Amino acid sequence: MNFSVKPMRFLADTLAQPNETPAREQLLPDGTTLRLLDTGLLRVSPSQPGTHRVLISCGIHGNETAPMEIVDAIVGDIVAGELTVNNELLIVIGNPPAAVAAERFIEENLNRLFSGKHQSSRSLESLRAAQIEQVTEAFFTAGDEPRLHYDLHTAIRGSQIEKFAVYPYLHSRTWSAPQIGFLEQCGIEAVLFSKQPSGTYSYHTSHLHEADSFTIELGKVRQFGDNDMTNFSAISAGLRRVIAGQELFKQTPKSIKLFAVVEEVIKRSEAFQLHIPAEAKNFTEYPKGSLLASDEGYEYRTQQDGERFVFPITNVPPGQRAMLVVAPTELDPID
Ligand SMILES: [Zn+2]
Structure with a gap:
């Protein structure tokens, strides 16, 4: 492990070495540890245990730049000591080679390969899905805190409802009103309830790890640098509250629209x-x-x-x- 003094530049470092990044660790003055496990896979541990284990993922589709920029700004603020981490955190940039290529994927859609569906092929994305599953399992099983997963996306097509979340199929579990209330506070206008299992990352963490998991769509795909980041201030603030341990999940849903997949x-x-x-x-x-x-x-x-x-x-x-x-x-x- 390289205890580098050079501050971590998460997105820039990931895009510079999209296939493999040497593991490194950075200790912050307040005792928070950042551990880059491999390219685009960053664990952040506070010095004291928190109330939740929080997984934030982005770039599962390589051309969806805004979520990567949101997450990179969060990591930048953590490194700079401007955002205090009070919950165990795993941050995932899903498909760095596709991000460098400005493509949705290189060989196949990564977000169809989770829950073991990667076993039927040897594509770049299949190998990555297997690696992400392993890192996710190690993260979630390292403690008993309630598990959260917010998987951030942007969409190819314009949308009459710009920001919405997909609630993965829950089998016999019940949906969480406080989570939907939290999403509403994050500027999410609608929630879609899935009705069957799928190969998405959020279904995987929901079903296998019983996390409160969501695929979150934040608007239209644009290139790096073309995103109006003020458009994402509510979700960014919400995620920061969760990371800082300030989000109490007490909000009940008010006017957020609910849709069932028919x-x-x-x-x-x-x-x-x-x-x-x-x-x-x-x-x-x-x-x-x-x-x-x-x-x-x-x-x-x-x-x-x-x-x-x-x-x-x-x-x-x-x-x-x-x-x-x-x-x-x-x-x-x-x-
Ligand atoms: Zn996507």
Whole structure:
């Protein structure tokens, strides 16, 4: 381990050595330890145990720059002594080689490879998913504190609802009203409840580690340097409160919109077609009976007024998700 005196520049160092970064450690004057485990994998430990174990990930898709810049500013403030760390923290930049290439991925979509789905291929992203799973497990199992995971993204397509979170499928667990209240305070306008398991990082940590986990979409993809960081001040402030141990998760949801996934449209064959305009925004609303997608022996027509599509994409391999269809829902607060 290299006890370097040169301060850590997390994002710059990661992009400079995207495939492998020598492990190094930095001790701050207040006793906080930063340990760079490998490229884009940073553990931060306060001198005293905290109340939560907090995982913040970004760059799972390499071209989604704003979340990486948000996280880099947080690490910069920790290193500078301007943000006190009072909870165990793991920060992940998911796909550094793709970030350098300014691409969503190099070989395949990293966010379809978690929960062991990486075992069926030897792509760059599969190896990375396996490594991230290992580091995540070591982090979450090192203590008994409640586990949190915020996986930050931006979207390819414009959206009628700019900032929203996806709540992974919970199986028999119940959803957390305080977490949704916290997201609302972070400027998140809507939450989508998934209805089945998936290969996403947030589903993995939710299901295997019973973390309160979310995929968080923060707006439209832009290049490094083109992001208006004032647009992310609420989420940035929220994450900083969590890191500093100041967030008490006492907020109940007020006006945040809730949507249930009513259909996960899977591309079955190369005959798959979307019947929505290329420029249509996520969350565009359709009346009952509208044809949204078709494939060999399949079509999806909206089942009720007010259904909306999210994340439509046609250039995925058959067998992968091509679109989500969601509808407004109300859930009884349970947690
Ligand atoms: Zn993404």
